[in-house]
Amino acid sequence: MSVPSDPLPASGPDAILLDGVSFRVAGHEVLSDITLRLTERRIGLIGRNGSGKTTLLRLIAGLVAPSSGRVRIGAVDPFAERKAALGQVGILFQNPDHQILFPYVEEELAFGLRQGGLSNEAALHRAQAVLDAWGRSAWARVPVQSLSQGQRQMVCLMAVLAMAPETLLLDEPYASLDLPARMRLARRLHGLEQRVIVISHDPEALAGMERVIWLDAGRIRRDGPAGGVLPEFAAEMAQEGARDADADLAG
Amino acid sequence: MSVPSDPLPASGPDAILLDGVSFRVAGHEVLSDITLRLTERRIGLIGRNGSGKTTLLRLIAGLVAPSSGRVRIGAVDPFAERKAALGQVGILFQNPDHQILFPYVEEELAFGLRQGGLSNEAALHRAQAVLDAWGRSAWARVPVQSLSQGQRQMVCLMAVLAMAPETLLLDEPYASLDLPARMRLARRLHGLEQRVIVISHDPEALAGMERVIWLDAGRIRRDGPAGGVLPEFAAEMAQEGARDADADLAG
Amino acid sequence: MLTLTSPVETPFHRVPAGAKLLALAGVTVLLFSMGDPVMLGLALTGIAALHLVGGLGLLRHGLRMLWPLWPFLAVLLAWHLWTGEVRDGWAIALRLLAAVAAANLVTMTTRLTDMIACAERLAAPLARVGVPPRRVALALALAVRFVPVMADRLAALREAWTARSPRRAGWRIIVPALLGALDDADRVADALRARGGTD
Amino acid sequence: MERSVTHVALFAALVAVLGLVPALTLPGGVPVTAQSLGVMLCGTVLGARRGALAVLLFLGLVALGLPLLSGGRGGLGVFVGPSVGFLIGFPIAAFVAGLVVERWSAPVGVAAAAGAFLGGIVVLYPLGALGWALMLGKSVAEVQVFLLGFLPGDLVKVGLVALVTRALAQMRPGSLLSRG
Numbered sequence: 001m002s003v004p005s006d007p008l009p010a011s012g013p014d015a016i017l018l019d020g021v022s023f024r025v026a027g028h029e030v031l032s033d034i035t036l037r038l039t040e041r042r043i044g045l046i047g048r049n050g051s052g053k054t055t056l057l058r059l060i061a062g063l064v065a066p067s068s069g070r071v072r073i074g075a076v077d078p079f080a081e082r083k084a085a086l087g088q089v090g091i092l093f094q095n096p097d098h099q100i101l102f103p104y105v106e107e108e109l110a111f112g113l114r115q116g117g118l119s120n121e122a123a124l125h126r127a128q129a130v131l132d133a134w135g136r137s138a139w140a141r142v143p144v145q146s147l148s149q150g151q152r153q154m155v156c157l158m159a160v161l162a163m164a165p166e167t168l169l170l171d172e173p174y175a176s177l178d179l180p181a182r183m184r185l186a187r188r189l190h191g192l193e194q195r196v197i198v199i200s201h202d203p204e205a206l207a208g209m210e211r212v213i214w215l216d217a218g219r220i221r222r223d224g225p226a227g228g229v230l231p232e233f234a235a236e237m238a239q240e241g242a243r244d245a246d247a248d249l250a251g
Numbered sequence: 252m253s254v255p256s257d258p259l260p261a262s263g264p265d266a267i268l269l270d271g272v273s274f275r276v277a278g279h280e281v282l283s284d285i286t287l288r289l290t291e292r293r294i295g296l297i298g299r300n301g302s303g304k305t306t307l308l309r310l311i312a313g314l315v316a317p318s319s320g321r322v323r324i325g326a327v328d329p330f331a332e333r334k335a336a337l338g339q340v341g342i343l344f345q346n347p348d349h350q351i352l353f354p355y356v357e358e359e360l361a362f363g364l365r366q367g368g369l370s371n372e373a374a375l376h377r378a379q380a381v382l383d384a385w386g387r388s389a390w391a392r393v394p395v396q397s398l399s400q401g402q403r404q405m406v407c408l409m410a411v412l413a414m415a416p417e418t419l420l421l422d423e424p425y426a427s428l429d430l431p432a433r434m435r436l437a438r439r440l441h442g443l444e445q446r447v448i449v450i451s452h453d454p455e456a457l458a459g460m461e462r463v464i465w466l467d468a469g470r471i472r473r474d475g476p477a478g479g480v481l482p483e484f485a486a487e488m489a490q491e492g493a494r495d496a497d498a499d500l501a502g
Numbered sequence: 503m504l505t506l507t508s509p510v511e512t513p514f515h516r517v518p519a520g521a522k523l524l525a526l527a528g529v530t531v532l533l534f535s536m537g538d539p540v541m542l543g544l545a546l547t548g549i550a551a552l553h554l555v556g557g558l559g560l561l562r563h564g565l566r567m568l569w570p571l572w573p574f575l576a577v578l579l580a581w582h583l584w585t586g587e588v589r590d591g592w593a594i595a596l597r598l599l600a601a602v603a604a605a606n607l608v609t610m611t612t613r614l615t616d617m618i619a620c621a622e623r624l625a626a627p628l629a630r631v632g633v634p635p636r637r638v639a640l641a642l643a644l645a646v647r648f649v650p651v652m653a654d655r656l657a658a659l660r661e662a663w664t665a666r667s668p669r670r671a672g673w674r675i676i677v678p679a680l681l682g683a684l685d686d687a688d689r690v691a692d693a694l695r696a697r698g699g700t701d
Numbered sequence: 702m703e704r705s706v707t708h709v710a711l712f713a714a715l716v717a718v719l720g721l722v723p724a725l726t727l728p729g730g731v732p733v734t735a736q737s738l739g740v741m742l743c744g745t746v747l748g749a750r751r752g753a754l755a756v757l758l759f760l761g762l763v764a765l766g767l768p769l770l771s772g773g774r775g776g777l778g779v780f781v782g783p784s785v786g787f788l789i790g791f792p793i794a795a796f797v798a799g800l801v802v803e804r805w806s807a808p809v810g811v812a813a814a815a816g817a818f819l820g821g822i823v824v825l826y827p828l829g830a831l832g833w834a835l836m837l838g839k840s841v842a843e844v845q846v847f848l849l850g851f852l853p854g855d856l857v858k859v860g861l862v863a864l865v866t867r868a869l870a871q872m873r874p875g876s877l878l879s880r881g
């Protein structure tokens with residue numbers, strides 16, 4: 001289920017920089033003073049429910065602006081310079097049902113391309129090419145509705161890949177998939193040239209990453225190679241699970 | 252994460268019977284000719300995405316009627332005799348957001364009781380008693396929206412337990428929880444007197460069950476103690492995962 | 503969810519909702535039967551004084567709720583000034599302010615649960631046309647619960663759009679949002695049935 | 702039964718959420734709002750009876766004190782304000798829109814457009830104008846000009862209702878209760 005790393009190619013994608021980034025919403029500080037420089041090709045993000053993982057990914061994707069601090073991909077501010085950011089980062093949300101916008105597979109794939117400036121025809125053509133490349137040629141005119149959860153997630157992934165971003169951001173891609181689907185997805189991700197940043201709260205899914213960042217209550221708790229961070233995380237979670245702390249109300 | 256079994260008490264809940272049950276929807280046979288007699292206290296249901304697990308649970312809970320065949324809990328038809336069925340089975344859906352009907356915790360707990368015939372006052376009183384018993388006294392007037400995912404699931408569980416059904420049906424209760432939350436939930440389920448039927452596509456979550464039923468494309472593939480069924484299931488899933496079969500279109 | 507009920511407990515909070523609604527109905531009828539701007543001005547002053555019983559905070563909250571009316575009042579006065587019916591203009595403006603302020607006072611001092619309970623009683627006659635009052639209360643509670651769920655879903659779809667387009671999402675996300683909502687409706691119907699249905 | 706209650710509640714929530722779209726307040730104190738789009742959709746998707754019930758439920762929430770009208774307004778006060786005629790007309794508009802889709806077997810997009818136009822403009826405007834005139838102390842004839850300000854927006858909404866309803870009918874034929 002892991003996505004092991006190959007050595008970084010000579011000319012990799014731009015570094016992702018976060019400089020003193022905080023994110024507040026409704027008076028609650030979701031992320032506090034995060035400073036990171038991400039250059040690795042396979043990066044994992046781990047942490048408990050509500051620790052701020054999804055928020056960090058949304059900041060990198062430029063979907064929200066930080067309350068303070070700066071986010072940059074190379075020289076680009078992904079929130080302010082949307083056009084440039086689209087070529088740099090693509091994001092896969094946790095739940096395919098919150099991201100599929102169109103009824104047919106080909107429309108879903110063509111959408112981002114059209115928004116990127118292709119004509120309708122060219123976009124549909126390229127969508128078919130992507131489907132062919134992934135061995136899914138027959139899917140073009142299939143209604144998204146009729147696909148299984150795992151297949152719908154595959155549609156989302158192809159839609160993001162069609163736009164050829166330098167970095168892929170994946171939010172819990174394995175959570176609702178069964179075992180065989182997980183293994184297949186892991187294999188596919190492994191084969192990608194792009195940089196991949198994956199969220200999970202399952203240490204197993206991140207084994208073999210070049211770098212794993214452990215978020216805890218909106219702060220970086222540990223940051224390093226998978227071999228160092230994951231066992232420590234797993235041990236703390238086991239200890240935490242032995243207590244009955246759920247009773248505390250949030251916020 | 253498993254819910255091991257204690258010996259069956261002398262006077263257990265009524266047996267659940269499925270007799271030649273099929274379920275068709277939109278011309279597609281989701282379940283085919285299922286015959287089962289369930290008497291164990293800890294039962295697991297395993298299978299791939301789309302194999303029909305949720306549908307089987309909905310049939311037992313009486314939420315849908317079989318297209319052919321009979322479902323009985325003791326002598327009760329859970330679809331036709333709703334009132335009687337409420338005391339026999341309670342169901343916990345996979346996603347708490349699809350289950351929570353009311354804005355405040357106490358209202359959520361009181362609802363089922365009122366539907367069962369209690370006065371509004373008595374229902375609120377009993378709701379508070381359940382909260383107290385679970386060490387969650389302060390939750391009564393808390394808006395559901397402000398609770399975390401794990402806490403919301405706890406609300407659902409308490410709402411079902413408040414109605415004191417003989418059997419609990421749980422659909423993927425662990426899927427969106429982080430590790431500590433999973434461990435706590437498993438502990439809670441372990442402590443319950445009720446019969447518990449749990450769905451999962453993760454063999455680990457079902458280790459130690461008295462009986463595990465493996466559903467495959469709407470049919471029973473294997474049925475027996477966890478120790479026998481689970482390794483076989485895991486082996487087949489690993490083999491399945493090695494192939495690239497996603498390309499087949501569903502149904 | 504946020505309601506317009508004042509979080510600061512006032513003596514009015516303890517008055518039964520039904521009594522407040524009855525009083526409001528009386529006051530409104532009275533206001534609409536008056537035509538003298540001076541009398542209406544006095545009535546408005548009286549209602550403002552009632553706010554003060556609940557404290558300055560309540561008065562401020564009340565003023566905030568009246569604020570959106572200003573463009574309407576401006577047009578109303580300007581129009582009547584122009585047609586030379588100044589007295590009528592003042593009467594209408596003061597009556598409206600007084601009626602809205604009185605209604606808002608009830609809203610600000612009645613908790614949502616009390617209101618729902620009251621609505622359930624008021625809906626009792628509907629039982630004769632086949633709508634049990636219980637179901638009215640249930641539908642109200644369900645809708646309150648769904649508002650934030652629906653808002654979150656729209657926000658998620660808007661983000662999914664933004665993630666792949668330099669332009670802002672428009673009406674087009676209504677279709678996937680509705681499809682999702684219809685699926686949700688089916689699942690929630692299951693949950694409802696699982697715990698005893700609608701009656 | 703359960704299904705019908707949850708549909709009605711969800712569509713009431715939809716109308717409420719459309720109130721988050723920034724509204725434009727015209728000089729007369731009645732805003733140009735996306736919520737009337739929601740009202741028309743209630744009718745064309747849920748049908749006459751359930752559509753009207755969904756809108757009534759929404760108005761019920763507003764009356765109970767939830768700030769669900771555009772701009773965060775709500776409470777009992779809005780029912781004695783300038784919008785009262787429109788508010789009372791909303792459930793009737795939804796009913797008429799639904800009735801047209803139910804009874805007229807034209808292609809669903811066409812029927813939805815006709816229903817939305819009939820309910821959301823032909824029926825709603827006079828009711829809205831009546832309430833408005835009463836509140837302003839003027840005659841209906843005198844406030845009529847104000848309605849013109851809404852027309853372009855409402856025509857766009859009618860078009861959107863047609864597109865959205867047709868899309869739903871194509872993608873989930875079973876879910877279009879107005880044609881079920």
Ligand SMILES: Nc1ncnc2c1ncn2[C@@H]1O[C@H](COP(=O)(O)OP(=O)(O)OP(=O)(O)O)[C@@H](O)[C@H]1O
Pocket residue numbers: 025026030047048049050051052053054055056201400
């Ligand atoms: N728009 C928002 N409004 C209110 N609270 C928010 C918002 N966005 C995030 N939060 C809060 O911020 C915290 C972090 O949320 P986030 O989704 O980033 O967590 P996460 O690590 O991805 O959790 P999970 O594993 O459950 O997905 C949570 O407590 C959440 O409730």
Ligand SMILES: Nc1ncnc2c1ncn2[C@@H]1O[C@H](COP(=O)(O)OP(=O)(O)OP(=O)(O)O)[C@@H](O)[C@H]1O
Pocket residue numbers: 149276277281298299300301302303304305306307452502
């Ligand atoms: N109401 C319905 N309409 C159409 N198809 C349905 C309906 N209910 C179930 N199905 C189909 O029946 C099959 C089995 O569904 P079910 O939800 O029972 O599977 P599952 O084993 O619970 O899968 P998962 O692990 O993904 O939850 C799926 O292919 C699903 O698409």
Ligand SMILES: O=C(O)CCCC[C@@H]1SC[C@@H]2NC(=O)N[C@@H]21
Pocket residue numbers: 731732733734735737770771779784787788825829851854855
């Ligand atoms: O929010 C309110 O106070 C009620 C608004 C009523 C607005 C009416 S609906 C028909 C017409 N078209 C619009 O866009 N606004 C008005």
Ligand SMILES: [Mg+2]
Pocket residue numbers: 053054055171
């Ligand atoms: Mg997350």
Ligand SMILES: [Mg+2]
Pocket residue numbers: 304305306422
């Ligand atoms: Mg399922």
